[in-house]
Amino acid sequence: MKHHPLLKICLNFSAVILLLALIITPFYFAKNFSQVAGVKSQSPYLVVSQVEKFPGMTLTQDAASFQISFTKQGASQAYLGVLIVNNPTNEPKKYSLQESSTNNNVFFGEDLQNQLTQISMPPQTSVPVSILSSDSPFLSQTVQFTIQSQ
Numbered sequence: 001m002k003h004h005p006l007l008k009i010c011l012n013f014s015a016v017i018l019l020l021a022l023i024i025t026p027f028y029f030a031k032n033f034s035q036v037a038g039v040k041s042q043s044p045y046l047v048v049s050q051v052e053k054f055p056g057m058t059l060t061q062d063a064a065s066f067q068i069s070f071t072k073q074g075a076s077q078a079y080l081g082v083l084i085v086n087n088p089t090n091e092p093k094k095y096s097l098q099e100s101s102t103n104n105n106v107f108f109g110e111d112l113q114n115q116l117t118q119i120s121m122p123p124q125t126s127v128p129v130s131i132l133s134s135d136s137p138f139l140s141q142t143v144q145f146t147i148q149s150q
Contacts, residue, residue, distance in 0.1 A: 044149030045095060048084040048126075057082070068131065069142045076135040080110040081128035085147060087121040093149055094120045097129070100144035105132040 047066075051059040056071035057079070068082060085108070087093050096118040099106050107115035108127050119127060131143055 020078070026029060038121040044093060045147060046086040046088050047147070048086065050081050050083060050128075054079055054082065059083075064148065065144070065146045067142060067144045070131075070133070072133050072139050072141060077133045078112055079133070080132040082131055083129040084119075084126050085129060087123060090123050092120060092122050094118065096147045096148050096150065098148060100146075103134040103136060103141060104143045105134075106130070106143055106145045107132070 045150065047061075049059050051057050051068065058069050060069075062069040066083070070079065085095060087095075095108070097106050098109065101119075105115055107117055107130055108119040109116055110128055110130050112132060115132065121127060129147075133141055
């Protein structure tokens, strides 16, 4: 069987094209994935729920509005680190909590003596959100609040 030079050239050309495709394809997908990750990091904040650590507590979220329902064990009770707010941006941001219900106190941090409703966060950091329940006689309570970025 005689080898044709034209067949050899076509096979070599096909091998080079296949090799280039195998080298370039991962770079193409990596570029597209980094663009998607860039879009996610442009959000003003990310919230991580820790509600499952507290018995009898449920979280409902609608965009930047949060509603946490819980059953108290005593007269007045603190729930520390219910949510974690992250600053995913590369610049410092200011955040504030706007509470709709007045029965309970929602604040940044875990210090009961210093209940902050506004905070300035450095880039790539996080802060817990805590709740101090009122001393009302009702065991089932609901806290409604929003987190705003300034």
